[in-house]
Amino acid sequence: xxxxxxxxxxxxxxxxxxxxxxxxxxxxxxxxxxxxxxxxxxxxxxxxxxxxxxxxxxxxxxxxxxxxxxxxxxxxxxxxxxxxxxxxxxxxxxxxxxxxxxxxxxxxxxxxxxxxxxxxxxxxxxxxxxxxxxxxxxxxxxxxxxxxxxxxxxxxxxxxxxxxxxxxxxxxxxxxxxxxxxxxxxxxxxxxxxxxxxxxxxxxxxxxxxxxxxxxxxxxxxxxxxxxxxxxxxxxxxxxxxx
Amino acid sequence: xxxxxxxxxxxxxxxxxxxxxxxxxxxxxxxxxxxxxxxxxxxxxxxxxxxxxxxxxxxxxxxxxxxxxxxxxxxxxxxxxxxxxxxxxxxxxxxxxxxxxxxxxxxxxxxxxxxxxxxxxxxxxxxxxxxxxxxxxxxxxxxxxxxxxxxxxxxxxxxxxxxxxxxxxxxxxxxxxxxxxxxxxxxxxxxxxxxxxxxxxxxxxxxxxxxxxxxxxxxxxxxxxxxxxxxxxxxxxxxxxxxxxxxxxxxxxxxxxxxxxxxxxxxxxxxxxxxxxxxxxxxxxxxxxxxxxxxxxxxxxxxxxxxxxxxxxxxxxxxxxxxxxxxxxxxxxxxxxxxxxxx
Numbered sequence: 001x002x003x004x005x006x007x008x009x010x011x012x013x014x015x016x017x018x019x020x021x022x023x024x025x026x027x028x029x030x031x032x033x034x035x036x037x038x039x040x041x042x043x044x045x046x047x048x049x050x051x052x053x054x055x056x057x058x059x060x061x062x063x064x065x066x067x068x069x070x071x072x073x074x075x076x077x078x079x080x081x082x083x084x085x086x087x088x089x090x091x092x093x094x095x096x097x098x099x100x101x102x103x104x105x106x107x108x109x110x111x112x113x114x115x116x117x118x119x120x121x122x123x124x125x126x127x128x129x130x131x132x133x134x135x136x137x138x139x140x141x142x143x144x145x146x147x148x149x150x151x152x153x154x155x156x157x158x159x160x161x162x163x164x165x166x167x168x169x170x171x172x173x174x175x176x177x178x179x180x181x182x183x184x185x186x187x188x189x190x191x192x193x194x195x196x197x198x199x200x201x202x203x204x205x206x207x208x209x210x211x212x213x214x215x216x217x218x219x220x221x222x223x224x225x226x227x228x229x230x231x232x233x234x235x236x237x238x239x240x241x242x243x
Numbered sequence: 244x245x246x247x248x249x250x251x252x253x254x255x256x257x258x259x260x261x262x263x264x265x266x267x268x269x270x271x272x273x274x275x276x277x278x279x280x281x282x283x284x285x286x287x288x289x290x291x292x293x294x295x296x297x298x299x300x301x302x303x304x305x306x307x308x309x310x311x312x313x314x315x316x317x318x319x320x321x322x323x324x325x326x327x328x329x330x331x332x333x334x335x336x337x338x339x340x341x342x343x344x345x346x347x348x349x350x351x352x353x354x355x356x357x358x359x360x361x362x363x364x365x366x367x368x369x370x371x372x373x374x375x376x377x378x379x380x381x382x383x384x385x386x387x388x389x390x391x392x393x394x395x396x397x398x399x400x401x402x403x404x405x406x407x408x409x410x411x412x413x414x415x416x417x418x419x420x421x422x423x424x425x426x427x428x429x430x431x432x433x434x435x436x437x438x439x440x441x442x443x444x445x446x447x448x449x450x451x452x453x454x455x456x457x458x459x460x461x462x463x464x465x466x467x468x469x470x471x472x473x474x475x476x477x478x479x480x481x482x483x484x485x486x487x488x489x490x491x492x493x494x495x496x497x498x499x500x501x502x503x504x505x506x507x508x509x510x511x512x513x514x515x516x517x518x519x520x521x522x523x524x525x526x527x528x529x530x531x532x533x534x535x536x537x538x539x540x541x542x543x544x545x546x547x548x549x550x551x552x553x554x555x556x557x558x559x560x561x562x563x564x565x566x567x568x569x570x571x572x573x574x575x576x577x578x579x580x581x582x583x584x585x586x
Contacts, residue, residue, distance in 0.1 A: 070468075071468040071469060072474070073471075076471060080469075083469060087465070087466040090462060091458070092462070100455065100459055101470060103456070103459075103471045149470075
């Protein structure tokens with residue numbers, strides 16, 4: 001698995017939101033894309049998963065340009081996204097949400113139990129709540145559900161859009177712990193978009209810094225944690241969870 | 244306010260199979276006997292002034308139930324606001340009218356053609372329109388409904404223009420049941436059978452993949468496509484199936500009334516069918532059936548107050564929607580969840 005974004009530009013009408021960025025995600029890595037509000041992080045992820053159109057450049061997945069492949073087929077290729085703002089189906093139960101994650105898998109029936117168990121092992125809370133409507137879960141649980149649902153499709157690469165957004169500090173630590181677990185134990189490659197730079201840089205192998213649609217820095221995550229510019233701009237004085 | 248829908252579902256779940264069968268069969272029997280209710284003492288209050296009760300049961304009541312169920316697939320299940328549903332009704336009706344008067348086809352021969360044409364026009368409208376969302380889709384469908392009516396109005400050679408088409412034949416008899424002016428109850432049973440077929444079809448879809456896909460699209464279209472749902476195809480399916488039901492309704496309608504003209508297919512009809520769906524309980528089959536029955540029946544029942552009846556009708560709508568904003572029998576907020584808890 002190798003995801004390569006080459007000179008990608010994305011427009012909203014006439015406004016160029018993403019201005020020719022290049023990102024590489026290798027097999028087994030956690031790569032994080034950090035940046036402030038409006039930098040274009042979510043747009044980048046949406047473009048990779050197919051919700052936004054590419055206006056220039058290419059998205060290469062295992063060497064093949066997938067920028068013309070519709071969103072619903074990219075799931076089958078092995079790209080799953082846990083959407084921003086815990087985009088779950090509020091009117092469906094937890095179990096139904098998880099089942100939706102396997103909507104297109106031909107082997108749905110035979111694999112369902114196995115995949116459900118894997119997700120429930122990662123998120124025991126979801127098992128307890130399997131009959132409850134998604135919309136009635138707490139913020140953290142909804143985030144777990146969004147990640148769990150994305151895992152149901154057995155993705156090669158998992159796209160996470162601000163999993164820490166709006167969560168309590170305890171829950172943030174919990175979610176990031178699970179992200180590491182998914183990476184090490186399931187071997188899933190992860191592209192993580194975050195505003196919480198502190199946590200993201202601690203968990204990731206490599207990182208990109210996005211500013212108003214451009215990549216301004218690219219380095220090993222541990223190096224960025226000690227980078228004075230990054231510390232000043234994204235980590236405050238350096239302590240705590242970043243925000 | 245107590246939730247009648249959940250109460251009903253609870254009672255139903257606690258019944259065993261024979262009880263359910265008896266309940267369904269007796270309900271069907273009672274409804275089948277409805278046409279005779281006006282002539283039977285204790286239920287004679289149901290009788291409608293001016294138009295005979297038996298005819299009111301066929302049109303508007305039966306027809307509206309059928310059409311509301313069809314529109315419910317589009318609006319209720321997949322959440323697409325269609326304001327031009329009457330177009331499919333019109334296409335079905337004119338297919339039957341033209342095939343009957345110019346080619347001598349019987350209703351049973353014209354039925355598949357009418358359904359087919361409605362479905363084709365559903366695809367033609369849906370392919371471009373379903374790329375749009377929300378308000379834009381509503382406007383386009385509204386435009387489509389008007390375009391179909393205006394085209395019919397102006398194609399004088401084929402459709403008779405504003406004069407419409409007269410002399411459409413009634414359906415040939417089946418199982419010795421004559422379909423003619425003197426037997427409106429036979430038409431009622433025919434519509435009833437179609438309604439049952441549509442209910443059966445919708446229920447099958449709802450628990451299978453299309454139902455899941457529609458539900459996902461209705462709740463969040465973007466996320467649905469992230470799950471691998473080909474949203475355009477599934478939206479198109481719900482549109483086309485809805486169109487098929489509308490077309491079938493049109494064919495039956497034309498063969499019942501024998502004369503059709505463009506002013507029967509105005510925008511108001513689309514709105515009224517939509518009102519039936521919303522009033523009864525958007526997304527819930529039983530709510531839609533109840534809503535359509537009441538909304539179709541009440542205006543005819545209170546026809547004796549002549550001009551004031553539309554005002555009264557409007558008032559009833561406003562009061563009801565304030566009291567029960569989700570409709571008479573709203574859909575279950577979380578489908579199937581209570582069952583899973585029990586396991």
